[in-house]
Amino acid sequence: MAITFKSLSYIYDEGMPYAHHALKDINLNIEEGKITAIIGKTGSGKSTLVEHLNALLVPSSGSLEIEDTIILPGKKNKGLKALRKKVGLVFQFSEYQLFEETILKDVAFGPKNYGASEQEAIAKAKLALKMVGIDESYYETSPFDLSGGQKRRIAIAGILALEPKIIVLDEPTAGLDPKGSQEMIDLFVKLNKKAGITVILVTHDNEIVYNYADNTVLMADGEVKYSGNTLELFNDKEKVKEFNILEPKILSVKNALNDKGFKIPSNVRTIDELAKYLSKELRKWTI
Ligand code: ADP
Ligand code: MG
16 A cells, blocks of 8 residues: 555644644555545535645554555654655645746746756746646746646645655645536646556545545544545445435436446446447447
């Protein structure tokens, strides 16, 4: 397993009267090479959980293993700089962290900070910008002149320039228009499918979860209530009811069609796939 949480708990302001137990005894594996969604209501602990993945937060108790790095409570953890290169964390509203005067400089900042020469850093930045779909005509533009979705992609390029094996995105589509959201989704699917990067995605959008996430982790009140295959979760009527999980539209349509006699396989999970399946079935009927 690439990532393993073992009895991990996290308390904000530990020892203070207003201490808050945000994560409680988390035992969790996150599979390498997959897209894993983390869902749950606001305040359930999603951001706190993912901020452990690059040791921005360290556990109050328990541990976290990421490949060969073990993160334990206290300040003596070793290898965190290397870990932060391996695990890229894209914060919610990451576009607020852009600061350089040109896009190319902004993206090259990370690799330079990790010891790359100017030339190497620029080469890595150009590659990362290409991955996020920003072409060279933008290199000398100020990042502040771009749209929200573009800015966020620049921030992601800054992380990709460090060549992470794991990328963690906290609510990457929040506040984007439909086009910006779709570009963001296409980006993380491409990072996973083409570049083989493990993608961990905090999101409120169950359409995205159902369409793209191999696995899903459901959080409630600082605890993991489900961790496993995404389709199994959405098909688990008790869990869906207990945790008030909004049914993705595509699943409602599939269920309605199945009630009318179709037998749509569970791996049909996007509108495109459903359209293909139905046109094939309907062709059979008309012969
Ligand atoms: P989510 O990302 O699921 O909305 P968070 O991980 O941000 O949840 O928060 C989990 C709980 O921890 C919430 O009750 C929240 O109020 C609390 N919390 C988050 N950040 C802090 C902080 N910096 N100090 C104190 N409590 C916090
Ligand atoms: Mg959050």
